[in-house]
Amino acid sequence: MSLKSKYNPTESELEILQLLWKNGPSTVRFINEKQNEVKAVGYTTTLKIMQIMAEKGTLDVNKESRQHIYTPALDEDETKGKLLDGFLKKTFSGSAMKMVMQALGNHKPSKEELDEIKNLIKEIENKSKK
Amino acid sequence: MSLKSKYNPTESELEILQLLWKNGPSTVRFINEKQNEVKAVGYTTTLKIMQIMAEKGTLDVNKESRQHIYTPALDEDETKGKLLDGFLKKTFSGSAMKMVMQALGNHKPSKEELDEIKNLIKEIENKSKK
DNA sequence: TTTAAAATACGAAATTAATCGTAGAAAAAT
């Protein structure tokens, strides 16, 4: 695992990645329609960005049929992890704890969510204890 | 508290805000020197950005003396909270839980940090129970 | 077969952010 891997999906690249992770390999048309459920985005805009992402290697393209099918080339969890790290550095001086605090403080988690966290904590504790 | 307040400090604006929150009201010179402990940034670059921030209302300026003194106009916790929300939406579909999971999973918190979280959880539980 | 619809390719304009150079004013040093 490289120490210096630079993932910088831009804002709209991330938007597209999210849709692909959620819906699986898709055409430009499909992604563009999804985007337009939220806000107006021209078809060629979506196309262009997806092409750029393919150039960068962020997406894989299958060009067998005319409607090219795009697949995210990046692992979802790994990518989100790196984005989180970056955000953490910029905003919380790298302290995950500070951020978790802020998140929990802000967000008033439900009982179920709290339980979920507690379970996770137990898991982590057990793992390190073993 | 408005529902639609738009905070978008850019990358370098956030960098400056962080320094101001940490060090208190400061001159451009001071902030620029702090930045240069980490990377080369021209003085006028820092100046320009801080002036823009002042225009936007992100910073307050005291111009009484020649060396203007800049103060963050935004509350640190509130701003970080909003940034977190934005990041959450973009990256974790708004789910604080997913993100906390990712953070805890990634980051392997120390025993002390875990305790800290557990305390916070207790606090939250008590608060909502009463 | 001709026309219409739906794709991609490509380039260029529009936006936004970041960087810096230069000028001029004010203060400090000599």
Add this chain to the structure above:
DNA sequence: ATTTTTCTACGATTAATTTCGTATTTTAAA
């Protein structure tokens, strides 16, 4: 008093991203 240093003001440039128009190709419909 003169020079040098230290500021701010301001504009211009660069760079990255986003957006979209137009041309061309391919497929589908009439």
